[in-house]
Amino acid sequence: MKKRGVGIGCTWYGTGYGNGFPDVSSAFLEIHDDGSATVLTGAIDVGQGSSTVYAQIVAEELGLKPEDITVVTGDTDVAPDSGTTAATRQTYNTGNAVLRAVRQAKGKLQAYAARTFSCTTPEGIELKDGYIGVKGDPSRRMPLGEMVSTARLQGERFISAESFTAQTTPVNMENGQGAPYWPYAFGCQAAEVEVDTETGIVRVLKIVAAHDVGKAINPTQVEGQIAGGVAQGLGYALLEQVELKEGKIQNPALSSYLIPTALDVPEIESIIIEETESSGPYGAKGLGEPAMLPVVAAVINAIDDAVGVRITSLPATPEKILAALAEKEPERR
Amino acid sequence: MDYFRPLSIEEALGLAQQPGRLFLAGGTDLSLHMREGRINPLGLIDLGKIAELKEIRLEGEWLEIGSMTTFYDLGQSDLIRKQAKALWQACQTMGSPQIRHQATIGGNLGNCSPAADGLPPLLALGAEVELVSARGRERVLLADLLKRTPLLESGTLIKGFLIPLQGWDSGFAKLGRRQALAIARLSTAFALKRQDGVALEVRAAFGAVGRRAFLSEPLAQSLSGRVLNESWLEDAVKGSQNAVAEALGSRASAPYKRVAVGGVVRQALKTMLGGGNHDGD
Amino acid sequence: MEIKLEVNRKHYILDVTEDERLLDVLRNRLGLTGTKEGCGEGECGACTVIMDGKTVNSCLVLAGQADGRRITTIEGVGSRRSPHPVQKALVEVGAVQCGFCTPGMVLSAKALLDQNPKPTDDEIAVGMSGNLCRCTGYDKILRAVRKASEEVAE
C-alpha cells in the first residue's frame, strides 16, 4: 500500500570560518575610461555564481550593467587572496570586500565629479544608468565613461584595493561559550512523501523550501542553490552511502554510489525570506550550505508521518523502512 | 586486438572460428568489462553492420526479434507493445535513454547479468532463442537455455528471439534504488492467458534473485485454472514471496527482497490486469 | 584500424586503436573537449553525443562502432550568434551552475525535442534522466527544456 505523509525540518547555519579565525577577503578594482570596470578577487566561482554576484555589486554601485563588469578570479599571479569558496562565505565576505573596493574607487570619482559639477559634497553625486551627475539635477550629468576619460587626462585614476574581515570570537574550550559564527542563516523546508509499505520505497512528491538569505542579490541563483541543496539533501537522506569494509570503499563508482537523477527530484518550490543582515552587502548573507540541511529532516519526519516509523540512521533505505515496519507490526514478518 | 565489422551472419560466424574472439553487440557492458580488465578478447566481431539482426516482424504465429534490436527500438515498437507488453514495459525503464539507444536485447542475454531487464519478460512470454554457429542452427526455449552452463558455446551467435502469439497478456515491474539509471534489484514479469475471468495459464518470471532470471513453475501451476479475483492476486503475491525466498536462500538481500517482491508483483499484475494504480489513504 | 566519421558535418578518416572509445577520439584526436568524461561507465551522461539522431554515452561506444556514423557533439550545436533554443533557455532560466553536465544536457534535450517537439513534463524528465547533475537539482534544467520546447513548437 502507498501511504503519504508530510514533514518539516527547521535548521540554522553559522556562516564563515568562525571561531575567531581570520576570515578575510580582498578585492582590487579599476574603473575604465569607457564606463566599464574590472574587479579582481581570489574568490573562486565553483559553479554557484559568485562572480555574477560581484559583477552585480560593482554595476549597482557604478550605475552600470553587470555585463559592463569583468570579474577576474582564481589566478594567484593577479588576484588577491579572498579565502576559500566554502563556509557559505563568498557572497557575504568577498561581496563585502568588492563593495568596499568599488565604493573606495567610486568615492574618488564622486569627489572628482563634485568639483567638475561645482557640487559642494561628493555625496551629492549620483551614478545611474551609465551616467554620473548631480542628484536631482538632470541637466548636470555626463556619461560615466566621459567623466573617467576626462579625469584620466588630468592624471586621475580610479583604482582601489580593499579587504573585509568577518567578526567572530573563539569559543572557550572549557565550556564552549563564545560567539563563534556570524551571521547565521536560517531555513525551513517541508516535504511530502509517499511510502510503499510493501517495498519500502520512498518517493518524494514535493518540497517547499524557505530560506532566510538576508537579501537575495540574485534571486535566480538563490533558487538554484536551494534546488541543488534539496537534491543533495535528498541523496543524503535516502540514497547515498560510501560503503566501507575494513576501510576499503566498496562502491567507488557512480553506478554503485548513487546520487539522485532527474526522476528522483520532485517539484521544488523556493521561498526567499529577507531578514536584513546589516553587516552584509545590501543586507545579504550566504545560502550555499544551509540549502541542503532542512530537507534531510523533513523527509525523515515525513516518512514517520506516512507510516509511523522513525528512521534514526541515514540513509533511510527501503530495507530499514521495511525492517522498522516489521518491528512495529510483527504480523507482517 | 583485432576488430571486425562483418556484413552478414555467415561472415560473422566464419570470423568466430578463431579462438579468443567475442561478438560485440551494443557493447554497453562489454566495453566496460574490457576496460576493467575482466575480459581480454583477442578480437571483437562487431555485429552492428548486419541489418538482418535488427528486425522486428510478425512471421506466422511468431513475433521475431533480431538480437541487435535496441531497447529503444523495442520500446518504440507498436508490435512489441501489442504482442509483448511486458517486454515493452521493461524497455521503457531500462538504464537511461542513452543506454536504451545502444544496448541490445541479444546483448542482454549474451552478457546474462542476473539483473538483465529483458530476460524476465522474454521468459514469461515463452520466448524461444535462435542460435547459430558454424555447427548449425538451434531453436531453444529461453527457459531451457538459461539452465545451461556455459550459457553459449564459443562461436555461437544469438540470432534472435521468437515469441509465440497465443493471446497472452503480460506485465513487468522492477525495483531499483532510484527512478532512473537503476540496476534492477528485483524484477518480475507475469504472462497470462485468460478467458471469461479465468486464468487459464500463467507464467511467472523473476530477475535479480539468484544467478540468472528464472521461471517459477510451481507458482505458475498454483495460479493456473483459477478465477481472477482478489484472492488470486493475494495468492500470486504470497506465492512470489515464497518463490523468491526459496531462490535467495541465505543471501544477505533475502530478508528484504522476499518481502518487497510482493509490492513489485502487485505492480506488474495491476498493469497487466488493469484497474490502474492503487493508492493508499 | 581505419574508421570514417562524420562529426558536426565534417568528414574524417581516422586511424584509431581497437580499444579506443568514441569519447577518446573526440577529445584527444579531434580536440573536441566539450564532450566530458565524468564516470567512464555510461552512468553520468556528461559524455553524451548524438549518433545518427540518437543520444549515446560516447564512453561506451568503441571507435569501431562509430564507423560510418553521423555524430553531433556540443561543438556542433548552436553558436554565440545563433544559440539553439535549449542553450538559450538554459542560460536565461539560470539552469547552468558548474557546467560540467551542461553539454550532455544540451544534447539530450536537443535530441528529445528533435524527436518530440511537444513533450509532456514527464517525457522531459525521462528524456533528461540519463544525465546526472550535482549542482542544480534538475529543477531549472527541466524548466529550461520546457521553455525551449515552447519556442521550438512555435
Place this chain on the structure above:
Amino acid sequence: MTQVIGNGSIREDAWGKVFGESKYPADFNRPDQIYGVVIRSTQAHARIRSINVDKARLPGVITILTAEDMVYNRHGVLFRDQPVLAEERVRMIGDPVAAIGAESLAAAKQAAALVEIDYEPLPAIFDPEEGMKPSALPLHPELFPDTNILYHLPIRRGNMDEGWTQAEVVVEREYSTQMVDHAFLQPEAVLAYIDERGHVVVQVATQYAHYDRGEIAHALGLKNSKVQVKTTTVGGAFGGREDISLQIIAAMMAWKTMRPVKFENTRNESFYSHSKRHPMKMYYKTGAAKDGRLVALEAKIIGDAGAYTSWSPNILRKAAVHATGPYEIPHVKIDSYAVYTNNPYTGAMRGFGAAQPVVAYESQMDLLAKELGISQVEIRMRNLLKVGSTTATGQVLTESVGAEACLKAVLPYLTGKEGRV
C-alpha cells in the same frame, strides 16, 4: 533603490558552458606533456618496508616520485599531517605512495602496476568509538601521543539538574549518519608546467587557489611568487576540493622533469583520493516542559575523522554549536569529539558538521511533539530562535534571525494531510 541587486542577472559564464567552450583542467594539454599516475595504498594501516621501482622502469617511463623527492613532504589545511607521498607509514586505503610519469597514460599505468610495495600490516581502527578507548593505538603520535581524540568541545550552559526537573517529557535516542562523497561531476585533474619565467604554473579546479599555491610552494621549497595557480572552470566542489590532492605531485613532477605534467583522475581514483563527509554517531536526550518549551538537552556527538585531520576540529565544533537546532534551550550539555581512524579521511562537505545533527534535533522535535500531544509546528514555533535569543554558546542574536519567518512561509503548504504540502 537598487537597480541590479535583487534581480536575476544572467551569469556570463553560462554561455561558454552551454556551448562546451568552458575549459576544465582535463581539457588542457601542452606539447610534450608527461602523463602521471598515482600509486595508492591498498592497506588501511601498514608500515612500508620497501618500495621497489626497478621493474617499473619501462621504456617511456620518465620519472618515478616517492616521498624522498619532496623538499617538504607534508600538507594539510589545519595541521600539515598528511604526507604528499607516503613515508614510513600508510594510514588509509588510497594514501598516495608513489607517482609515475610517462610518455603516455598507458605506459604510466603499465609501470604503476609493476611497482612493488612491501607492507607490514599494522592493527587498524575502523570504529571511532573503538578509537576513543584509552587502549587504542594512537594513529598520529607526533600530534597526539596518547589518544586518537584530536578534538573535543564541551558546551555547558545553565544547570542540567534544573533542566531535567523542569522537563515534563524526555526523549532519548541514538542517531547515526553515513559517510558520503561529494560526487562532483568533474573528476580531479591538473596540468602543471614550468613557464617562460621559470615559474611553476598549476592549472587546476580548486576552491582556494591561494591555499594551493602556498602548499605547492612549501612542498617544492619555492617562494609563493614563483608558483602560479590558475583556476580553470570548476566542475562542482561542495567541499571536496579544499584539501589539496594531485596539485603538489604534478607540480613536483614538472619541476623535476622540466616538462608539462598532466594528471587526470578516473571516477574510481576520485573516490579514493578526496575527503568524505564525517559519519557521526549522535546520542541525544532532550526535555520539554508541558507547554512545549525545550528545557534541557544533553548530546554527545562523535565524528569519524578518518586517517588525517583535515577540517575535523572545525567540523565537530560546528556540529556542537548547532546541536540544539535553531532553538533556544536554557540547560545544555553538549560534547563533540573528532576521532582518528583508518577509514578514508573526512573533511569539508556542504553543511560542514551542521548537516548531521539536523537529523537528530529535528527528529527529537517531532518525537517530543508527539509525546506532548501538540503539533510539530507548534513545538517549533514555541522554541525557535528570534532576535534577542541566546544560543547554547551564550551568543546573543541581535538581528537577521529569519527562523520563524521561514517556518511561517511553509505553513500554507502544511495544513494537515488534506491540504497536502
